[in-house]
Amino acid sequence: MTKRGPFLALILFALAIPGFALEGADGPGRISAQIVYAEGKDFTIVRGGVARTFRADGSEVVGMDVEAGDLVQTGSLTFVEMQLAPSGSMIKIAENTSFSVDSFGASDGSVSLSLVYGRVRAKVAKLSGTDSFRVRTRGVAAGVRGTDFGMDSIATRVAGKTEDRAYCFAGELEVYPEGAVAAGVPAMIVNADELLLVDLSSGLAVLERRTIDKAIKAFWLANEFEGKPPLPAPPSADLSDGSAALPASPASAIAPRPEPVPAAAPPAATASEAAKEAPAEAAKEAPAEAAQDNGPEVEMRYALPDYEPYRRAASTKNVMIGVSLVCGIIGLGLQSVGLYSITQSEYDLGTMLVAGGSAGVGISLGTAAAALFINPPSP
Structure with a gap:
């Protein structure tokens, strides 16, 4: 009777462990x-x-x-x-x-x-x-x-x-x-x-x-x-x-x-x-x-405005305004030097400088007028 006691205790302990695990798995x-x-x-x-x-x-x-x-x-x-x-x-x-x-x-x-x-x-x-x-x-x-x-x-x-x-x-x-x-x-x-x-x-x-x-x-x-x-x-x-x-x-x-x-x-x-x-x-x-599976994936993104046409038009307008300013400054500068040369009796040089300056001013006015007609579209 005494010899069987430890074996019975081990068997009961072994059965209790899986029972405890199952209870935890289905717990509240x-x-x-x-x-x-x-x-x-x-x-x-x-x-x-x-x-x-x-x-x-x-x-x-x-x-x-x-x-x-x-x-x-x-x-x-x-x-x-x-x-x-x-x-x-x-x-x-x-x-x-x-x-x-x-x-x-x-x-x-x-x-x-x-x-x-x-x-x-x-x-x-x-x-x-x-x-x-x-x-x-x-x-x-x-x-x-x-x-x-x-x-x-x-x-x-x-x-x-x-x-x-x-x-x-x-x-x-x-x-x-x-x-x-x-x-x-x-x-x-x-x-x-x-x-x-x-x-x-x-x-x-x-x-x-x-x-x-x-x-x-x-x-x-x-x-x-x-x-x-x-x-x-x-x-x-x-x-x-x-x-x-x-x-x-x-x-x-x-x-x-x-x-x-x-x-x-x-x-x-x-x-x-x-x-x-x-x-x-x-x-x-x-x-x-x-x-x-809930069907084919749908591309998810936020649709932003298309800024590319606006960017191109604005860039072109800015370039033309810059060209107009540069040509205008150079033209006015050549005209000023040409007039000074004429007062110093250098008629040929002065006339050539005034003519070159006038061409620069003309290019400046033309590019400025063209820039006025370029209006970037709203994005």
């Missing part, structure tokens, strides 16, 4: 996401290159985990809500939307998400310390620390034109043009009831700040958060002001619905019209890492 700081509500027809989750479609009214949907690397795609008239733990932040994915859960921080509270196509709204709990919550589209990235906001990435009726919109219902957003963070460009602050429109149709991001459209408020008023999450959720902003006059029944009657995206298409499919029309069966074979 670990970020997770769970579906808390779904309505409509069906939605698809692409995980590890495998696409699975679920009925929105299915019994297995509520409580389903959403993992880092998953791509969630909703069908027509289908909405999905999920909650992040332990913060309690809520995310609502609208119909015809492709939404990627990029990563959850392993050592901090960072959350990175991507809106590939469609429309999404998030209510983010107050963050602290190294915690961060970022949602990006093809054109912009939005960082928040306790905000009720939404983002759209929807193709317009103009062929090949896509508009990204980031708008804030409560709190404030820090919005960066995609690629601007690495370039050191400061964030644009979007305050409550403001919208930042990003036009990428030319390959150059054109940003415009405006008030949130009534149609956007009406859309989210008619499609408020409906789920009963297990954790306390941040409060919703009041969207009724200015939207009551608009219809409040189906979403398609409130705002133009995003164009459908194939149920299991990878995010890169949004970059071209041909990929948007690909069948869902072919898209199911796409690798999971494609969910991280």
Whole structure:
């Protein structure tokens, strides 16, 4: 009995160590996401290159985990809500939307998400310390620390034109043009009831700040958060002001619905019209890492005025004015010496100097007159 005691103690100690490690890995700081509500027809989750479609009214949907690397795609008239733990932040994915859960921080509270196509709204709990919550589209990235906001990435009726919109219902957003963070460009602050429109149709991001459209408020008023999450959720902003006059029944009657995206298409499919029309069966074979691709990179730079025509015209005008001054000074000097020579009875030399000076003055007057007609265009 005494001999077995040490062996039993070693076995118990060995079993306790991995158990302790697992408890630490799934401890209270670990970020997770769970579906808390779904309505409509069906939605698809692409995980590890495998696409699975679920009925929105299915019994297995509520409580389903959403993992880092998953791509969630909703069908027509289908909405999905999920909650992040332990913060309690809520995310609502609208119909015809492709939404990627990029990563959850392993050592901090960072959350990175991507809106590939469609429309999404998030209510983010107050963050602290190294915690961060970022949602990006093809054109912009939005960082928040306790905000009720939404983002759209929807193709317009103009062929090949896509508009990204980031708008804030409560709190404030820090919005960066995609690629601007690495370039050191400061964030644009979007305050409550403001919208930042990003036009990428030319390959150059054109940003415009405006008030949130009534149609956007009406859309989210008619499609408020409906789920009963297990954790306390941040409060919703009041969207009724200015939207009551608009219809409040189906979403398609409130705002133009995003164009459908194939149920299991990878995010890169949004970059071209041909990929948007690909069948869902072919898209199911796409690798999971494609969910991280948000289409071709867009050149991000600030468009400065073209100063080159102004510079050339101004340089030419300055040169002509300089020539006029030099020729005028030399001409007047030769004339003065020529007149002095004539008074000293050196008629031939004086006459030649006066004639040379007159030529210099004539060149000076001609170049000065020509310089007056050169007006540099405004940059």
